Amino acid sequence: MAHHEQNESGIGRIVSEIEETAIALILGLMTIITFINVVLRYGFNTGIIWGLEMVTFLFAWLVLFGMSYAVKVTAHLGVDAVINLFSPGPRKILALLAGAVCVIYAALLLKGAWDYWAPFAALDATSGRWFPTGFENSRDQAWYEVIDIPLPEWLRWIEPIMNQGEAYEKLPRFIPYAMLPFGAALLLLRFVQAFVKVAQGRQHSLIVSHEAEDAVEDVKHMNAGD
Template sequence: MSGANANPPGVIHRLEETLIAFLLGGMTLLTFANVIARYVFNSNILWALELTVFLFAWLVLLGAAYAVKAHAHLGVDAIINLLPRSARRLIGLIAAAACIVFSLLMLKGAYDYWSVFADLPPTSGRWFPTGLDLKARSQSFYEVQDVPMVGALRFLEDLINYGESYEKLPKVVPYVVLPLSMLLLVVRFIQAAVQIARGETDRLVASHEVEDELEAVRAQHGEQD
C-alpha cells in the first residue's frame, strides 16, 4: 500500500488524536454523570444532552478530516486493484481533485453559516465567493438552548455582542467547528493529492482494517510458535 496506512508522526498528529479522545471521553463522562444524577439522585443535568450533541458533532467533523490524513476512510477498491499502478494513480488524482472541489464548496457554506454568529460578513455568490455580503444581519446575540455561559469566554460579549451579556453559550462557539473542520478537510485532501502525485500511495482511500487485523493475528501466532 506504499505506506498509505502508516500514521503520520508529529505533534499535530498527537494533538489531533488527543483532542478526538478527549471529545469521546467527555461524551462518555457526561452521559454517565447524567444517568447517575437521574436514577440515583432523582435529578438531571439540564445542559448535558445539548453539550453531548455538540461534542459528538465536533468528534465527527474533526474525525472526518483526521481520517483522510490517516487514510482510514472505508472504500471499495476491488476494481482499482485490477488496474496498473499508473492508472490507479490517475484515478486517485481525479478522486482527490473532486474531493477538494467538494470540500471547498462545503467550506464556503460552513463559513457563511457560522460567520453571522461571529458578527462577520458572509461571502456572496451561490457556489463560489464573489465578495463579502456587508448587508447581512448579524446574529451574534443568538445563544444555545441549555449550555450556560462560560466565564472564560466573557470577552466575546465585548468582541462580537456590543457589550451585551450572554446568559447561555453563544452559538458562535460550538458552531466554529463547521468552518474549522471543512478547512482541515480541504488541507487533508490536498495533502492526499500530493502523496498520490509523489507516488507515496496510489489511491485516496486505503483502509483495510480487517486485512490489517488478520495480519497482526498471524504475526502474533507466528511469534508464539
C-alpha cells in the first residue's frame, strides 16, 4: 500500500475505513465460525447448522468489498507492457479510455445488482436495458428467506415492514443480498476516483504498483544486506 496516495478526501477516508474494517471483521468471523465448527464436528460430533451458509455469505461479502478496495490500492492485475511503448500523451489518452470503460462497466454492474436485489427488499427495479431510465414495478420477494441462518430476535422489527406482519423463520434474503448493490456502488466510486486521478495527472494509469518489479527490488535489497 505504500505506492498509493494517502491524501484522500473526507468521503474517501470514510469509505476506506468502512472497507478496511469490514474486510477485517469478515475475515475474523469466517475464521471463528469455521474453527468452532471444526472443533464441534471432530470433538463432539455436532456442528453449527447455519455455519456453512454464513461463511459462504461472508466470503461473498469479502469478495465484493475486496474488489473495490483492490482498485484503491492498485492490487488488481493489469498488463501495461504495450501501453508503455507510447509517449506520455497517447499513454494518458489510453489510460483515460481504460478508466472510462471501467466506469461504464461498474455502472452496468450497479444497475444489474440493484435490479437483482430490489425485489427481495420490496423495492422497484430500474427500467431500461443498459442504463436506468426510471423504475418499474417488480414482484415483491421480501418474504424469501435463506436456507439455514435463523432470524435474530433483535431483527423482529422488520417483519411488519417487510413481511406484512408475518414471522420470519430464517433470515430474509434481502439482508445478505444487500451487499450486491453496495459493493457495486463502492466499485463505481473507486473507478471514478482512479479516472479523476489520471485526468488530473496524479496517476499515470490504473496500474500504479508492479508486484513483480517490487519483489525483485526487495530481493536486491535483501541480497545487499539492506
